[in-house]
Amino acid sequence: xxxxxxxxxxxxxxxxxxxxxxxxxxxxxxxxxxxxxxxxxxxxxxxxxxxxxxxxxxxxxxxxxxxxxxxxxxxxxxxxxxxxxxxxxxxxxxxxxxxxxxxxxxxxxxxxxxxxxxxxxxxxxxxxxxxxxxxxxxxxxxxxxxxxxxxxxxxxxxxxxxxxxxxxxxxxxxxxxxxxxxxxxxxxxxxxxxxxxxxxxxxxxxxxxxxxxxxxxxxxxxxxxxxxxxxxxxxxxxxxxxxx
Ligand SMILES: NC(=O)C1=CN([C@@H]2O[C@H](COP(=O)(O)OP(=O)(O)OC[C@H]3O[C@@H](n4cnc5c(N)ncnc54)[C@H](OP(=O)(O)O)[C@@H]3O)[C@@H](O)[C@H]2O)C=CC1
Ligand SMILES: O=C(O)C1=N[C@H](C(=O)O)C[C@H](O)C1
Numbered sequence: 656x657x658x659x660x661x662x663x664x665x666x667x668x669x670x671x672x673x674x675x676x677x678x679x680x681x682x683x684x685x686x687x688x689x690x691x692x693x694x695x696x697x698x699x700x701x702x703x704x705x706x707x708x709x710x711x712x713x714x715x716x717x718x719x720x721x722x723x724x725x726x727x728x729x730x731x732x733x734x735x736x737x738x739x740x741x742x743x744x745x746x747x748x749x750x751x752x753x754x755x756x757x758x759x760x761x762x763x764x765x766x767x768x769x770x771x772x773x774x775x776x777x778x779x780x781x782x783x784x785x786x787x788x789x790x791x792x793x794x795x796x797x798x799x800x801x802x803x804x805x806x807x808x809x810x811x812x813x814x815x816x817x818x819x820x821x822x823x824x825x826x827x828x829x830x831x832x833x834x835x836x837x838x839x840x841x842x843x844x845x846x847x848x849x850x851x852x853x854x855x856x857x858x859x860x861x862x863x864x865x866x867x868x869x870x871x872x873x874x875x876x877x878x879x880x881x882x883x884x885x886x887x888x889x890x891x892x893x894x895x896x897x898x899x
Contacts, residue, residue, distance in 0.1 A: 656680060656681055656682065656700050656701060656880070656881070657682050657698055658675050658683055658699055658700070658701050658702075658880060659684055659686075659696035659698070659723075660672050660687065660705075661687045661693075661704040661706050662705040664686070664688045665688075665705055666869060667869060668686075668703075668705050670870060671705060671876060675877075681877070684696070684698045684699050693717055699723055700724060700884060701724045701880050701883055701884065702723050702726070703726050703727075703728075703876060704725055704727045705728045708729060708730055708731025708791060710729075711729040712736060712740075715743075715752065719747040720747075722749070724750055725753070725883070726876060726879040726883055727753065728755060728758055728876065731791060732754055732795070732891075737754075737889065740754075740889055744887075750887060751884065751885075751887050752883070753879045753882070754889070754891050754892075755891070755892050756795035756798070757795070757847075757872070758875030758876045759847075759872050760875060762796055762849070763894060763899065765862055766796070766799060766803060767894065767899060770807050772860055773805075773853070774811035775855070776853035776855045777813070777854065777855050777856075779816055780816070780829075780836045780838070780852050781793075781835060781836070781838070781851055781852075782837075784842060784848040784850075785840070785841055785845055785848070786841070786842075786843070786847075787841040787842065789841065792839040793832065793839045794847070794849070797849060799892075800849065802833050805832070805833035805834055816834075846865075848863070849863070849864050878893065879893055
């Protein structure tokens with residue numbers, strides 16, 4: 656299968672190019688960076704996009720106009736953006752887009768376990784920790800985890816986590832995503848890490864995932880690349896591709 660990488664010179668783009676080139680069944684036909692002509696990518700059946708939240712929607716519009724499938728790891732997907740893509744996909748029959756906030760197997764499992772556990776604990780908070788060159792906060796993984804946990808909590812009849820704070824320095828309690836507090840650490844030496852902390856009377860549960868190297872994302876990226884031609888429309892997350 657012929658593959659193009661958008662954001663090829665970036666951290667994830669470089670790792671993706673290496674992974675595609677190392678695969679017997681995939682052929683890297685274009686490396687596209689900001690300002691490059693995308694024309695060489697018209698030879699691809701699948702585009703991998705690891706660019707920037709400000710660039711990704713335009714890139715995907717281009718893919719749809721050219722009938723090219725896409726595997727997208729770039730963050731910044733709001734419900735509105737996903738709805739825009741669903742509408743655009745109706746004009747591009749047969750084309751598939753897979754978007755995942757995190758392609759590492761451990762992170763996919765961490766999100767699933769956190770969602771399962773969320774219904775059983777009165778308190779829940781998320782701490783995400785990343786390298787200091789990351790453009791966005793909170794991370795896409797933390798936002799996705801918080802939304803899934805919040806939905807599970809609501810379904811279980813739980814309200815917001817108990818919190819008697821009345822006086823705080825602004826930001827001390829982090830951001831809130833669907834009523835779940837999310838704390839973002841940016842630290843030289845880190846790659847991508849997340850801890851979900853849950854608490855009930857007399858016990859806590861911590862679910863932690865660490866990506867120490869960007870190779871950790873590649874099995875998930877390649878599984879999505881191989882699957883997307885058979886997945887017309889929008890697929891969010893790779894759980895179904897991994898058979899979870
Ligand atoms: N889903 C997942 O598993 C993962 C997702 N990510 C996400 O992937 C994204 C990229 O992360 P990372 O690789 O660390 O970032 P980098 O900044 O290292 O790389 C982004 C690259 O995209 C290029 N770029 C920007 N705009 C365009 C465009 N319009 N067309 C083509 N290339 C473009 C940049 O070029 P220039 O510098 O010249 O602007 C840069 O080379 C982020 O949103 C990040 O959160 C990261 C890791 C895992
Ligand atoms: O920018 C990163 O590095 C990462 N971005 C994704 C996110 O925002 O969740 C995935 C992973 O955490 C690494």
